[in-house]
Amino acid sequence: MKFGVLQFPGSCDEVDALQAARRVGEAELIWHGERDLGGADAIVVPGGFSYGDYLRAGAIARFAPAMESVIEFAREGGPVLGICNGFQVLCEARLLPGALLPNRNLRFTFRQVQLEVLSSGTFTRGCALGERLSIPAKHAWGRYYADDRTLAMMNESGQIVLRYAPGENFNGSLHDIAGVCNEAGNVFGLMPHPEHAVDQLIGGSTDGLKIFNSIKMTVEA
Amino acid sequence: MGVASLPTVDDAVALGLTAEEYALVCEKQGGPPNQVELAMYSLLWSEHCAYKHSKKLLRTLPTEGPHVVMGPGENAGAVDVGGGLACAFKVESHNHPSAVEPFQGAATGVGGILRDIFAIGARPIAVLDSLRFGEPEGQAGTRSRYLLDGAVSGIAHYGNSIGVPTVGGEVYFEAPYEHNCLVNAMALGLADRNALVRSAAAGPGNVLVLFGASTGRDGIGGASVLASAELGEADTGAGGDSDKRPTVQVGDPFEGKKLLECSLELLARGLLVSLQDLGAAGLTSSAAEMASKGGVGIEIDVERVPLREADMEPFEVMVSESQERMLCVVEPGKLERVLALCEKWEVEGAAIGAVTDTGLVRVTAAGEPVGEMPVRALVDDCPLYDLHPQKPARPIYPAPLPAPALAAQATPAQTLLALLSSPNIASRRPLFEQYDAIVQSRTVRRPEQADAAVLALPGGGALAVSIDGNGRRVAADPYRGAIESVLECAANLACAGAEPLGTTNNLNFGNPEKPHIAWQLTEAVRGLGEACRALQAPIVGGNVSLYNEGATGPIYPTPVIGMVGLLPDARRAGRLGFARAGEEIALVGPFAPSLVASELAKLRGEALPDGLPETDLEAVRQAQAAVREAVRSGALSSAHDVAEGGLAVALAECCLAGGLGAEVAVEADSAAEQSLFGEGPGGFLVSGEGGALAALGAPVRRLGTIGGDSLRIRVGEEPLIVASLTELARAHASLGELFS
Numbered sequence: 001m002k003f004g005v006l007q008f009p010g011s012c013d014e015v016d017a018l019q020a021a022r023r024v025g026e027a028e029l030i031w032h033g034e035r036d037l038g039g040a041d042a043i044v045v046p047g048g049f050s051y052g053d054y055l056r057a058g059a060i061a062r063f064a065p066a067m068e069s070v071i072e073f074a075r076e077g078g079p080v081l082g083i084c085n086g087f088q089v090l091c092e093a094r095l096l097p098g099a100l101l102p103n104r105n106l107r108f109t110f111r112q113v114q115l116e117v118l119s120s121g122t123f124t125r126g127c128a129l130g131e132r133l134s135i136p137a138k139h140a141w142g143r144y145y146a147d148d149r150t151l152a153m154m155n156e157s158g159q160i161v162l163r164y165a166p167g168e169n170f171n172g173s174l175h176d177i178a179g180v181c182n183e184a185g186n187v188f189g190l191m192p193h194p195e196h197a198v199d200q201l202i203g204g205s206t207d208g209l210k211i212f213n214s215i216k217m218t219v220e221a
Numbered sequence: 222m223g224v225a226s227l228p229t230v231d232d233a234v235a236l237g238l239t240a241e242e243y244a245l246v247c248e249k250q251g252g253p254p255n256q257v258e259l260a261m262y263s264l265l266w267s268e269h270c271a272y273k274h275s276k277k278l279l280r281t282l283p284t285e286g287p288h289v290v291m292g293p294g295e296n297a298g299a300v301d302v303g304g305g306l307a308c309a310f311k312v313e314s315h316n317h318p319s320a321v322e323p324f325q326g327a328a329t330g331v332g333g334i335l336r337d338i339f340a341i342g343a344r345p346i347a348v349l350d351s352l353r354f355g356e357p358e359g360q361a362g363t364r365s366r367y368l369l370d371g372a373v374s375g376i377a378h379y380g381n382s383i384g385v386p387t388v389g390g391e392v393y394f395e396a397p398y399e400h401n402c403l404v405n406a407m408a409l410g411l412a413d414r415n416a417l418v419r420s421a422a423a424g425p426g427n428v429l430v431l432f433g434a435s436t437g438r439d440g441i442g443g444a445s446v447l448a449s450a451e452l453g454e455a456d457t458g459a460g461g462d463s464d465k466r467p468t469v470q471v472g473d474p475f476e477g478k479k480l481l482e483c484s485l486e487l488l489a490r491g492l493l494v495s496l497q498d499l500g501a502a503g504l505t506s507s508a509a510e511m512a513s514k515g516g517v518g519i520e521i522d523v524e525r526v527p528l529r530e531a532d533m534e535p536f537e538v539m540v541s542e543s544q545e546r547m548l549c550v551v552e553p554g555k556l557e558r559v560l561a562l563c564e565k566w567e568v569e570g571a572a573i574g575a576v577t578d579t580g581l582v583r584v585t586a587a588g589e590p591v592g593e594m595p596v597r598a599l600v601d602d603c604p605l606y607d608l609h610p611q612k613p614a615r616p617i618y619p620a621p622l623p624a625p626a627l628a629a630q631a632t633p634a635q636t637l638l639a640l641l642s643s644p645n646i647a648s649r650r651p652l653f654e655q656y657d658a659i660v661q662s663r664t665v666r667r668p669e670q671a672d673a674a675v676l677a678l679p680g681g682g683a684l685a686v687s688i689d690g691n692g693r694r695v696a697a698d699p700y701r702g703a704i705e706s707v708l709e710c711a712a713n714l715a716c717a718g719a720e721p722l723g724t725t726n727n728l729n730f731g732n733p734e735k736p737h738i739a740w741q742l743t744e745a746v747r748g749l750g751e752a753c754r755a756l757q758a759p760i761v762g763g764n765v766s767l768y769n770e771g772a773t774g775p776i777y778p779t780p781v782i783g784m785v786g787l788l789p790d791a792r793r794a795g796r797l798g799f800a801r802a803g804e805e806i807a808l809v810g811p812f813a814p815s816l817v818a819s820e821l822a823k824l825r826g827e828a829l830p831d832g833l834p835e836t837d838l839e840a841v842r843q844a845q846a847a848v849r850e851a852v853r854s855g856a857l858s859s860a861h862d863v864a865e866g867g868l869a870v871a872l873a874e875c876c877l878a879g880g881l882g883a884e885v886a887v888e889a890d891s892a893a894e895q896s897l898f899g900e901g902p903g904g905f906l907v908s909g910e911g912g913a914l915a916a917l918g919a920p921v922r923r924l925g926t927i928g929g930d931s932l933r934i935r936v937g938e939e940p941l942i943v944a945s946l947t948e949l950a951r952a953h954a955s956l957g958e959l960f961s
Contacts, residue, residue, distance in 0.1 A: 009475070009478065009479050009482070009566065009567060010382070010475050010478050010479075011384075012381075012382075012383070012384030012478075012657075012660050013384070013660055015661070015662075016660065016661065016662045019662060047660075048384060049382045049474075049475060049478075051475065052382070052473075052474075052475030052476075053382075053475075054475070107374075107377075107655050108377050108378075108381055108655050108656075108657070109654055109655065110653075110654055110655070110656060110657055110658060110659070111654060136659055138381075138657045138659070138660075140381075193659075195662075196659050196660075196662065199662070201665055201677065201791055201792060202659075202662055202663065202664060202665055202677060203659065203664070
């Protein structure tokens with residue numbers, strides 16, 4: 001199985017995501033100006049500041065040539081994982097419902113957070129329902145917001161995949177939401193960084209690998 | 222330009238030169254310089270660029286050692302870290318810009334130090350920062366809090382956005398920094414040992430390419446006006462409508478990120494002869510230094526420089542400090558490929574001139590000459606000045622105000638809580654939580670997990686890095702205080718299990734033309750050299766920031782030390798927190814606590830003493846080696862050096878970091894207060910199995926056992942401190958309130 005990891009000029013965590021993906025399969029970077037996804041079975045839109053994000057996080061990246069191909073890939077059912085800035089980009093591209101607002105404390109904040117798995121699917125197949133994952137989060141714009149109707153629908157269709165454990169929601173996300181998927185379940189975005197929880201030596205948790213492994217299980221199923 | 226419009230000696234003085242220096246410039250030029258030439262001389266002959274008051278002293282520092290790959294004089298120094306890799310590192314100050322505009326001042330400080338690292342071909346892997354502000358509490362602390370908040374946000378803005386983790390740092394609050402804060406930033410990079418590049422221009426006929434951001438009017442005169450003169454009241458007043466604000470540059474981390482990737486790819490493809498970043502004094506300094514190092518000449522046409530604003534004067538183009546720009550030398554046959562790669566990274570690249578064999582820096586505008594100067598005169602002929610050090614007859618710093626948090630008849634437990642909540646000791650979490658400490662997937666130890674940050678290397682080893690300085694103790698005794706700063710840095714590395722490879726330093730001092738400041742500087746450099754020699758941690762690069770004085774006097778003399786060390790097995794990197802209930806706690810090393818110049822003395826409002834107790838450098842070095850070896854062998858569960866606040870604070874920090882209490886007895890061979898809160902180098906608090914502690918190759922004193930949910934300290938048989946972890950944690954979290 002092969003992951004394609006997008007690379008924008010302002011990406012920061014693309015190499016981390018590449019290395020994490022390579023722990024479970026093959027992985028290559030895809031330059032933002034390319035339309036060819038290189039035969040990837042799954043796409044990762046990584047963290048960072050795609051084009052500087054001076055306007056609004058992810059607002060410009062959705063127009064990148066590579067993103068046009070990713071949108072098409074997602075519409076055909078291909079698995080797409082958006083991490084942090086990638087989550088913001090997927091929301092801007094309307095592949096995911098809702099939006100990410102500035103953190104409640106208005107500051108970039110880095111913390112190791114505990115997450116709870118609420119829904120089983122493409123990206124959480126390898127986790128038990130209710131399982132706790134220890135994964136770091138680091139962002140300035142991570143407060144998840146969607147209107148009440150959307151939230152109710154998402155709740156009903158199991159689109160709320162991850163939430164911050166009690167006391168862990170530092171950014172002020174509605175309903176403690178940390179990660180959501182689309183209705184079809186093949187596009188998933190989360191603010192915490194699973195690619196930074198793949199090695200016991202670096203960070204003391206390997207819970208993030210479960211997300212990458214779940215994708216692999218789905219692709220190879 | 223007609224002779225009638227030539228600038229005068231008064232113009233030269235306004236630009237920061239002395240009348241004598243101006244006369245020397247006239248001599249070197251064979252006549253009065255024109256506007257472009259004078260502007261360039263005034264910058265290159267500034268303290269910031271020419272080190273004219275510090276160069277003679279700096280020559281006394283040790284710069285060579287078995288691990289040194291690149292020493293002082295290049296954009297950054299570098300040491301061999303094994304596996305064919307070199308670690309490049311350097312610390313630099315951005316003090317005056319940050320005092321005028323903290324967010325941009327700090328952000329561009331980070332941007333500048335990162336460019337220094339990738340200019341020698343190393344990929345930046347970490348940033349650390351060292352900050353000093355006035356007292357932050359209450360109404361009087363409003364401006365200090367504003368500066369702290371701005372500086373931390375600025376560092377976070379640049380470091381987080383460019384994708385380099387900020388892994389460590391330090392901050393202290395003392396009244397003498399109120400009108401002149403310090404913002405020092407350190408960066409580390411990794412490179413193939415054989416792929417490091419130097420900045421010397423070579424090959425007459427080769428093309429000079431400027432790439433990165435376009436050139437604007439920002440930062441004009443930064444090196445001479447801001448960095449090489451004292452700040453006046455108006456610069457740092459609460460009104461903030463300072464005349465000097467336009468001399469502060471504005472940072473753009475996205476442009477910086479593209480520039481970084483573009484530079485590294487240009488080097489990786491072998492397209493460059495040499496590379497240099499544009500920092501203080503912009504094109505003037507970069508071009509002149511590249512020419513000087515290569516023994517060649519350089520010609521630049523200002524009309525070919527991409528401008529941000531129309532109708533800039535030639536001198537403005539030459540001295541602009543616009544950020545995110547690099548200058549490189551390219552063989553003519555490779556120019557097209559260089560420009561194509563710039564285009565890929567959406568970075569503007571322009572051929573602006575050439576390397577010549579004239580030994581001159583020649584500036585033209587659309588081919589017309591507008592300035593011509595011998596490279597040697599610009600770079601090497603600035604007069605160097607002797608210092609006239611004299612120890613001040615009377616104390617130059619007023620006693621600090623007593624801290625309200627410390628009651629007059631405080632019990633030992635109350636004293637401990639007051640120390641833990643004091644701004645200099647409280648947890649830095651509210652600050653470092655604003656930094657991405659983990660991007661690039663190398664961070665083995667994050668802030669507050671160990672005394673030093675630990676970064677994994679490809680072969681299974683790791684780098685440990687620490688940055689330290691204690692201005693108050695250096696003010697009390699510049700020579701011994703500087704030694705202590707170096708020892709503190711090395712102690713942090715030892716607790717992580719690392720042996721020092723090399724050192725960088727930033728000398729933050731007041732006006733060196735004053736005899737008492739010259740004395741501080743001379744004594745501190747003497748101590749610095751001695752300690753680095755003893756530890757075999759040579760100085761591979763650094764920076765000097767002088768004239769740090771505000772309306773109320775000089776800052777504390779503040780040598781900031783950055784040290785990089787190596788540990789063979791990243792999996793055995795040390796931790797500071799107590800790890801397992803039931804394990805024993807011991808104090809290792811020739812620790813001789815004294816309340817002189819301690820945090821407790823400061824909280825009590827005591828004036829600085831004249832001199833610190835003497836340190837046995839060799840004994841401390843041996844204790845560090847013993848702790849290091851024990852950490853490396855896996856014998857210790859935790860190791861933490863005893864620093865500000867003494868043993869009791871160190872115990873509390875180990876308890877809090879591990880979430881475990883402890884029961885200890887401190888021997889009553891001196892006053893209880895001195896044993897509990899006294900400070901001094903050479904003390905390490907370690908924990909582990911009893912047998913392992915006994916086997917340490919250094920003086921060991923068993924203190925007690927880990928366990929419970931409180932810290933209980935007896936002195937002799939007398940129980941003096943009982944404090945729950947909750948109480949300790951609450952006191953330690955006090956810095957959060959400053960940000961709410």
